[in-house]
Amino acid sequence: MAKPNFKILPEDEAKKFIFEHIKKRFTKNGPIIGKLPRDYREDALNEIYIDLWNNRFNYNPSLADFTTYAYNRGRGVIKAMLQSSGRITRIRKKISKENRCNSLEKTDTFESKEFCDRLLEVLTEEERKIMTMRFVESVHIEDIAENLNLNPQKIYSIIRDAKMKCIRSKWNQK
Numbered sequence: 001m002a003k004p005n006f007k008i009l010p011e012d013e014a015k016k017f018i019f020e021h022i023k024k025r026f027t028k029n030g031p032i033i034g035k036l037p038r039d040y041r042e043d044a045l046n047e048i049y050i051d052l053w054n055n056r057f058n059y060n061p062s063l064a065d066f067t068t069y070a071y072n073r074g075r076g077v078i079k080a081m082l083q084s085s086g087r088i089t090r091i092r093k094k095i096s097k098e099n100r101c102n103s104l105e106k107t108d109t110f111e112s113k114e115f116c117d118r119l120l121e122v123l124t125e126e127e128r129k130i131m132t133m134r135f136v137e138s139v140h141i142e143d144i145a146e147n148l149n150l151n152p153q154k155i156y157s158i159i160r161d162a163k164m165k166c167i168r169s170k171w172n173q174k
Helices: 011-025 038-054 066-107 113-122 125-136 141-148 152-173
Strands: none
Touching: 011 038, 011 066, 038 066, 125 141, 125 152, 141 152
């Protein structure tokens, strides 16, 4: 039951106490830090140390021992890191998805005049209009949806179905 008074404890002793306490209480594979991705664990220990050091004067020995205080502060730091990790992961996924979509759109060019003519025969009027707006005129999905009074998800669905029709048509012609 450690109840240091950081207001009267010398700075070197306070740093040593916090460091030793973190070393003893939190480990890289411990129950709290173990929830983080491996590359975040060392950063988590550093963040907990920084947080405890910055908030050492907020610790009140009469309310709880330092172990409980450190554990609760550490949980807060880990929770924030998990949330930011989740955000970072979602952002990375979104960026990679956009890059994949952009690279697909760049490779989905019409190969020849004959192929284009065959596609026009296979697709419905609505599909032709949407595909022309999207891939020939380079109009964004949201703008197409607004122009045709449709849901953007419906536009994605129509484009996907039209591409599948085109692929099937190409395979049947070979």
